[in-house]
């Protein structure tokens with residue numbers, strides 16, 4: 313029997329509607345500062361979508377498009393100014409940056425309560441320690457999808473393939489916080505398919521096109537595909553969708569799965585950042 317398709321577009325729309333309703337209750341609409349450096353075409357499209365959805369949710373769009381040859385210290389000064397500006401609720405530095413820039417110290421300099429990407433050291437520490445804070449958008453979008461489809465996380469065997477700071481590591485922590493039994497796999501994992509076959513919830517975030525085939529999936533499992541690759545035949549993920557659909561119980565498509573959730577959770581985080589700011593004010 314073919315798997316149920318998890319509709320990320322529909323869940324993302326519902327999240328954005330809930331965010332808009334929350335924004336309407338706030339005294340002042342949150343402001344989201346998106347920083348786009350240079351002219352990478354994919355980044356330009358993502359940032360345009362973020363800005364459009366930010367405004368649609370009733371928030372203030374505080375975008376800055378910066379020249380591709382901006383110096384590291386100039387960009388650092390812009391982040392510092394946004395940190396200090398009470399009109400700025402959230403700061404998003406779109407990645408990747410041009411090669412001459414070092415992203416790590418710039419991300420580290422974002423005020424933790426404005427870190428709507430959830431990528432700073434403080435945000436990572438708050439997640440690990442179970443303290444309130446801003447969680448990375450893509451892995452929290454995955455949790456939202458699981459909840460939207462009634463997938464039981466508590467007690468489930470969850471396998472995360474990929475250990476990036478952006479997705480794999482925070483994904484494992486978020487699943488652990490919900491009382492899943494979490495296994496992390498990576499490029500050195502011995503016999504990846506046999507570990508993946510343990511999973512009730514399999515999150516593929518390795519960045520390898522169609523890495524996960526039907527031999528890696530337990531019948532009935534929920535398969536979440538975080539990968540996104542542009543190939544000659546169009547977009548594909550880390551999961552061989554057609555073949556895995558015949559085995560899985562539920563599966564996310566690419567596009568239309570996790571991708572739309574990433575932006576929706578950015579907006580959700582911006583409201584959370586407004587609430588964090590209100591607590592510390």
Ligand SMILES: Nc1nc(=O)c2c([nH]1)NC[C@@H]1CN(c3ccc(C(=O)N[C@@H](CCC(=O)O)C(=O)O)cc3)C=[N+]21
Pocket residue numbers: 358404405406407408429449540547566567568569570571572573574575
């Ligand atoms: N600071 C920072 N934060 C990010 O969150 C961040 C980033 N930098 N750099 C790039 C990646 C990538 N990313 C995506 C967002 C939305 C879709 C998305 O909406 N995808 C749609 C459309 C896909 C398409 O047609 O291109 C889908 O999967 O259905 C995908 C990918 C956010 N990123």
